[in-house]
Amino acid sequence: MTALDVAFAAVGLITAASGLLAVTTRHVVHAALWLVVCLGAVAGCYLVLGAEFVALVQLLVYVGAIVVLVLFALMLTRAPIGPNSEISTSRLHRVLAGVLGAGVTALLAAALVPIAGPAVERHDTSTTQVAEQLFGTWVWPFEILSLLLLVALIAAMAVSRMTRPEQAADEVQAAQVQAAQTPSESA
């Protein structure tokens, strides 16, 4: 039991506890805030395991951007202070979700525990190694993933600009009216 084991157990516990709180809390914004703790603790796990760069990217992308986006979206909706019962799920849902979660956990445990074997030696992964792996061995999956993200981005733009036919006709008319009113703008 080294100091690293203790640290890993601690961040692991925090991750599990905050994850549990994120799904059980009745406050919708609290759930997002517990998610912050959870993702931050996951970054801590990476750090303890020696993958410093991954931990930092986890922090930068998930805590700094994704959760902020989630909170932003929550605030755009009606996110009242205090528990709101109308968005909570029914008892059946909860039981089903619990069973599903337990099942996945059991499956993962059944698959991973036999191959765990003796403790693997921790070795620090330098940023250079990550880069070599990413742009050497895994360059094609990496590029395909970025292409996928690009497609998703363009698709999101297309969806946001897509209009129904009659609505489009209205908009064209409105645009024409606007153009007639302000000729300098359309020029």
Added chain:
Amino acid sequence: MSEQAKKPGGIGIPGILKGLATTARTMAKPTHTAEYPDAQPHLPPRSRGVIALLEENCTSCMLCARECPDWCIYIDSHKETIPATTEGGRERQRNVLDRFAIDFSLCMYCGICIEVCPFDALHWSPEFEYAEMDIRDLLHEKDRLGQWMPTVPPPSALDEHSAEAAEIGATTRPGRLTRATPERPTPTRATPTRATPTQPTPTPATPTRAIPTGQESPAAEAVPEPAPESEE
């Protein structure tokens, strides 16, 4: 919209650099801050700091109190009978000022009271350092108002060719008791100026100024009489 937003962007770079230059230049220049408690401010001599009362001039006519827009002047007075000075003469009544107070927590320094005072009993003083910790202490009674009187600057000098000050004119010209008809001095002074406009003397002021001088002069006991009458 986009066109509108773009246009300032196109010519904006010199503009924002100019903004930076302006602030930098201002920083290099001396500041305008007046360090007031450490250095006395340079106020114009006719600043409206506080209102001073010359108690001897006040006839308790109440004009100031009535004209005051926010009713911050309090005047109490009583009538006193002066026995006749000559044998068989008429007894005269005069008002004695008991209380004259200005509440500077209400005063808005409009100066109307000073404008309307027919007897020059109220004056502007440039003193302004009379702040109090308690707002009730801003009610200045007549002795406090009288203490401001020495700080009132003397009237500004007349122009070079203007008529002599009305007060001086009143003392130098023959007294009322000696003159034969009351009309005589005024027309002689007024008519030539109206007839000859080339004369540089600022004439229209002369007749109007002549009225208060009458009260200023010691021989003019008769004139304060109308004021108490109008009061009642």
Added chain:
Amino acid sequence: MSDTVEVTLRAVGVLAAFLVLPLLVGQTEHKVMAHMQGRLGPMYAGGFHGWAQLVADGVKFVQKEDITPAAADKRVFRFAPAVALVPYLVALAAIPLSPDVVAADLPASAVFVLAVTAVGILGTLMAGWASANKYSLLGAMRAAAQLLSYELPMVLAVASVCLAAGSLSLSGIAAAWSPWWLIFQLPGAIVFLVAAVAELQRPPFDMPVADSEIVFGAYTEYTGLRFAFFLLSEYAGIVVMSLLFAVLYLGGWHGLLSDQLGWLWTLLKGFCIAVVVIWLRVAWPRLREDQLQRLAWLVLVPLALAQLALTGVWVVTTA
């Protein structure tokens, strides 16, 4: 045992810097802004040109009543200032003043500083939502929208420098720096500076705290010490961003007698950048929300991408 002592010393050093440098920047802002507006600024506290004004302000903040609104989400409300403040403290620890003067020399400190400062926005969001005040909520949403859009050009600009230096460590970047970078990395530097000012919500990017529109944004309901923490985090943010700019783009400790006085050079360069940040506040009016987003996405992101491409080409051709 000596390890413990050293760690304690470093932590105390960072804490001291964290408490002193923001006050220094704050006092500089008082005086510089005053003189730029033809005023003198604070003159009384402490005697000499009001040097202790911010100390006096701190004492005043401590004395004030700590109010939590009745309708607020109390725990989140009380916790938010810490979330806003601590990230900058952690970030300050990773910034090297010279090769020797650094609290925690991490291998990827550039990414670390960016990642940690990105967490600070959560404090503003929490404060805005938990205050139960519509101005606070609006301010928090503006802050979130602003920080999301300016995070990208900032990361891209830093990536360009990292690429040119071939290192993710701030010490490594400053060591690889050469005066030629002043021109070569100029577009990136401008993008970084603009994005940093926007990230700090300083004028001209102070939409989230626009007093004439939404009182004081997310901090409207705060008083006393918690409010002081938000203010401190703003000035600590200026310190962190200025030092980061000095290390990334101005070569940090490079200068005369850099072996002995390197840390002083870094501080001096960072201080100059802080003065520039203050200068921008005095000189320029506030941007509108649409101008803000337009600047981020139509000017800064393309500029940062072009800089990244340029650096990439340069690195490949010179390698």
